[in-house]
Amino acid sequence: MKRVLSIAVVLVALITASAATADDGAGPLGVTVTARASRVGVLVPAGRAGRLPGGHFCTASVVGAPRRDLIVTAAHCLGGDGGLLFVPGYRNGRAPYGEWTVRRRYLPRGWVEGRHEDSDVGFARLAPRGGVEVQDVVGGNRFTTGTATGATAVTVTGYPDARETPVSCTAKPAAHSRTQQRIACPGFSGGTSGSPWVNGDGQVVGVLGGHDQGGTTPGVSYSVVLGAEARRLYREAAGDT
Numbered sequence: 001m002k003r004v005l006s007i008a009v010v011l012v013a014l015i016t017a018s019a020a021t022a023d024d025g026a027g028p029l030g031v032t033v034t035a036r037a038s039r040v041g042v043l044v045p046a047g048r049a050g051r052l053p054g055g056h057f058c059t060a061s062v063v064g065a066p067r068r069d070l071i072v073t074a075a076h077c078l079g080g081d082g083g084l085l086f087v088p089g090y091r092n093g094r095a096p097y098g099e100w101t102v103r104r105r106y107l108p109r110g111w112v113e114g115r116h117e118d119s120d121v122g123f124a125r126l127a128p129r130g131g132v133e134v135q136d137v138v139g140g141n142r143f144t145t146g147t148a149t150g151a152t153a154v155t156v157t158g159y160p161d162a163r164e165t166p167v168s169c170t171a172k173p174a175a176h177s178r179t180q181q182r183i184a185c186p187g188f189s190g191g192t193s194g195s196p197w198v199n200g201d202g203q204v205v206g207v208l209g210g211h212d213q214g215g216t217t218p219g220v221s222y223s224v225v226l227g228a229e230a231r232r233l234y235r236e237a238a239g240d241t
Contacts, residue, residue: 002214046083073194074209158195
């Protein structure tokens with residue numbers, strides 16, 4: 001889980017973003033703003049159903065899949081045996097698009113066998129609500145692998161533990177290593193693990209996690225460079241019956 005060395009979180013800028021039909025509108029580069037996000041939400045222990053405030057611990061987002069029931073997050077957010085809920089668009093204790101039960105988790109072999117930071121991406125399938133799938137309610141971004149690091153700016157959207165509203169920041173990623181990328185955005189503290197990195201074409205090209213499980217300071221965050229392992233895992237999760 002994204003760890004921070006200081007409890008205090010200082011946002012360089014915190015302004016209210018207007019509501020938008022799509023999730024993540026690009027703002028000034030490197031500035032963190034309050035966001036509205038329908039496809040991005042929080043992970044919450046199942047035991048907190050109906051008691052959401054203060055209970056979220058990671059971020060996840062809906063990605064397009066044939067069965068329309070798939071979310072992506074960091075692998076380290078899906079550990080443990082307890083049940084989980086996904087709450088898209090969570091805001092100030094409210095679940096405007098409902099609370100969705102995680103029914104199956106998918107973790108890469110590199111994470112299961114060795115907690116390798118280069119494998120810190122995971123997927124989960126959600127149970128339908130009233131016969132309706134989550135993607136039918138909020139839509140889904142396209143999960144895309146093989147994109148060159150820093151080819152375009154991305155918007156990162158997530159939920160810090162200390163906040164009950166999401167934040168987002170648009171900036172250009174840089175290479176941390178051959179298998180890891182990083183982005184400089186203030187205010188991405190504990191709870192933002194699993195936040196999607198979405199480019200201007202609506203593609204998820206990163207997931208906050210990886211090196212130091214996302215980073216040790218709120219100003220610099222990391223993601224696995226999405227490659228063959230992430231592609232195989234997506235295909236398994238999206239095609240599994």
